[in-house]
Amino acid sequence: NAGVTQTPKFQVLKTGQSMTLQCAQDMNHNSMYWYRQDPGMGLRLIYYSASEGTTDKGEVPNGYNVSRLNKREFSLRLESAAPSQTSVYFCASSEVVAGELFFGEGSRLTVL
Amino acid sequence: GNSVTQMEGPVTLSEEAFLTINCTYTATGYPSLFWYVQYPGEGLQLLLKATKADDKGSNKGFEATYRKETTSFHLEKGSVQVSDSAVYFCAPFAAGGTSYGKLTFGQGTILTVHP
Numbered sequence: 681n682a683g684v685t686q687t688p689k690f691q692v693l694k695t696g697q698s699m700t701l702q703c704a705q706d707m708n709h710n711s712m713y714w715y716r717q718d719p720g721m722g723l724r725l726i727y728y729s730a731s732e733g734t735t736d737k738g739e740v741p742n743g744y745n746v747s748r749l750n751k752r753e754f755s756l757r758l759e760s761a762a763p764s765q766t767s768v769y770f771c772a773s774s775e776v777v778a779g780e781l782f783f784g785e786g787s788r789l790t791v792l
Numbered sequence: 793g794n795s796v797t798q799m800e801g802p803v804t805l806s807e808e809a810f811l812t813i814n815c816t817y818t819a820t821g822y823p824s825l826f827w828y829v830q831y832p833g834e835g836l837q838l839l840l841k842a843t844k845a846d847d848k849g850s851n852k853g854f855e856a857t858y859r860k861e862t863t864s865f866h867l868e869k870g871s872v873q874v875s876d877s878a879v880y881f882c883a884p885f886a887a888g889g890t891s892y893g894k895l896t897f898g899q900g901t902i903l904t905v906h907p
Contacts, residue, residue: 684835715897722796722881722897723836738894770835779826779885779895783835 686784693761701756703771711774712754716767761791794819798898813867813901815882823884825865830879872905
């Protein structure tokens with residue numbers, strides 16, 4: 681049972697490059713989330729999708745875009761990467777908009 | 793919106809010692825409260841939760857009680873093991889207000905347990 685799968689697990693970018701982080705869940709969950717984790721700051725919500733066809737901004741959306749491709753998949757795009765976006769990114773899902781989230785293993789992104 | 797203050801780490805203990813990690817929060821209404829744990833190299837996973845005042849969440853020997861009067865949700869374990877070494881996050885879930893529908897994570901407390 682895979683749960684929440686993120687790709688890639690590691691990525692190095694140069695400033696100004698673009699990339700997309702992919703996330704897929706196999707639990708038939710309605711809600712999906714993207715967080716970033718930085719030292720000493722816990723996890724901060726970038727965007728979330730309460731249900732298929734909807735997306736909303738979280739705490740730190742600037743510089744990011746998202747697409748809820750279908751019920752299973754929720755991607756995060758960096759159009760023009762900046763060093764401030766160096767972080768570990770986590771995708772999560774939940775059955776409904778509630779506090780019990782299931783997380784992927786994370787994607788470590790470095791922007792030079 | 794919601795906010796969380798967690799005990800600063802890192803916390804270093806010997807095996808079988810008693811653990812307390814303090815957590816206080818501010819929130820609109822009556823949030824559900826969660827503790828998440830992150831083991832090295834992994835994503836977060838739910839450790840325990842409490843959904844209303846005076847509820848006690850428990851799992852794997854860890855406990856936390858929802859204290860509405862002190863807006864606290866302290867994590868405790870009577871006898872820690874080396875395998876408990878991880879980062880622990882307190883997180884209220886907003887039932888109303890501007891943070892509705894969102895988890896707010898504390899900064900995390902690193903726990904290291906030595907044999």
